[in-house]
Amino acid sequence: MKKIFIPLLAISLLSSCVTTQVNNEVNKEKQNPKEIGFLSAFKEIKLEDLKQNLTVIASDEMEGRDTGSRGQKKAGEYMIRFYKNLGISFPKSLGSYYQKVPASYMQQKGGSNLPDSENILAFIEGSEKPEEIIVISAHYDHVGIQNNVVYNGADDDGSGTVAVMQIAKAFQTAKKAGNDPKRSILFLHVTGEEHGLFGSEYYSDHPVFPLGNTVADLNIDMIGRDDPENRGKNYVYVIGSEMLSSQLKTIIEEANSKINNLELNYKYDDPNDPEKLYYRSDHYNFAKHNIPVAFFFDGIHEDYHKPTDDVEKIDFSLLQKRAQLIFATAWELANRKERIVVDKK
Numbered sequence: 001m002k003k004i005f006i007p008l009l010a011i012s013l014l015s016s017c018v019t020t021q022v023n024n025e026v027n028k029e030k031q032n033p034k035e036i037g038f039l040s041a042f043k044e045i046k047l048e049d050l051k052q053n054l055t056v057i058a059s060d061e062m063e064g065r066d067t068g069s070r071g072q073k074k075a076g077e078y079m080i081r082f083y084k085n086l087g088i089s090f091p092k093s094l095g096s097y098y099q100k101v102p103a104s105y106m107q108q109k110g111g112s113n114l115p116d117s118e119n120i121l122a123f124i125e126g127s128e129k130p131e132e133i134i135v136i137s138a139h140y141d142h143v144g145i146q147n148n149v150v151y152n153g154a155d156d157d158g159s160g161t162v163a164v165m166q167i168a169k170a171f172q173t174a175k176k177a178g179n180d181p182k183r184s185i186l187f188l189h190v191t192g193e194e195h196g197l198f199g200s201e202y203y204s205d206h207p208v209f210p211l212g213n214t215v216a217d218l219n220i221d222m223i224g225r226d227d228p229e230n231r232g233k234n235y236v237y238v239i240g241s242e243m244l245s246s247q248l249k250t251i252i253e254e255a256n257s258k259i260n261n262l263e264l265n266y267k268y269d270d271p272n273d274p275e276k277l278y279y280r281s282d283h284y285n286f287a288k289h290n291i292p293v294a295f296f297f298d299g300i301h302e303d304y305h306k307p308t309d310d311v312e313k314i315d316f317s318l319l320q321k322r323a324q325l326i327f328a329t330a331w332e333l334a335n336r337k338e339r340i341v342v343d344k345k
Contacts, residue, residue, distance in 0.1 A: 037179030041170040053162040058154035066144025068115035083122040120189040127180035135217040139193030159224030163323040181334035200282035219283035223322040224314040227299025235263035237297040245292035247340040255328035260321040
């Protein structure tokens with residue numbers, strides 16, 4: 001997550017209780033193929049897969065993934081191999097997984113001395129309403145190497161990066177089983193967040209799909225830890241979900257009650273909050289274009305923007321549960337009959 005300095009600003013399978021909850025929902029729906037498809041896909045968000053990918057993304061080899069750096073490019077190549085192996089392609093109009101974010105663009109926005117970088121886009125086309133797009137986003141950059149120390153950014157935002165990857169795998173599993181999402185899903189890994197939300201701003205200025213066809217953005221920035229206020233709790237902060245749509249917050253809450261039943265904390269769900277978190281991650285560059293957003297976040301913990309933000313401190317069980325919630329929300333957004341309304345300003 002972007003740092004600001006002004007004061008205003010069991011393991012390979014789901015736990016039995018979660019599986020029971022979801023199975024109960026499926027039983028209620030009897031033989032509804034979509035519900036059965038959901039359950040099968042949901043199981044693909046596996047703890048050990050999240051750990052395997054994060055161990056690579058947040059390794060010293062990636063050199064802290066600073067914007068445009070050699071290490072960030074290595075991380076991007078790893079992510080693209082992941083998508084290729086799953087059979088998930090890129091938007092046809094883009095021609096590759098890369099959307100170049102030029103140094104000149106970032107420099108004119110205040111990112112002095114940054115080199116060219118890239119957003120990475122993977123895409124699953126919808127079966128019934130392919131022109132309508134659900135965006136699932138996370139930034140894959142971090143702050144690099146400082147004073148010869150690698151800042152691995154395992155939580156910020158390695159956790160969001162691998163969650164997007166695993167959610168993509170879940171949707172692809174459903175697709176291969178004949179349960180394609182009705183709407184298209186764009187898996188958007190953005191660059192330059194730490195320096196000023198540059199990658200997501202570039203995308204919103206140069207959208208691959210019309211912003212008017214973008215139904216919602218579910219943004220994931222730090223979901224692998226807990227903060228001192230919620231130590232040991234099964235929770236997640238949800239920010240911005242009712243700013244533009246009266247329906248998105250309800251959809252998230254219904255998805256949550258259906259699966260892991262996390263504590264949804266709305267402490268920061270206020271543009272006037274002193275931390276100004278609504279403005280500090282990539283969802284904001286969608287919200288400012290009147291696109292409903294929800295930002296999933298674990299809070300400000302003691303290793304935020306420190307070299308101690310390492311894989312060993314990630315709570316993978318909690319990361320898994322949060323990723324499952326976001327998948328369940330995206331599944332509903334993608335498959336419901338009508339796109340959610342934009343009825344707030």
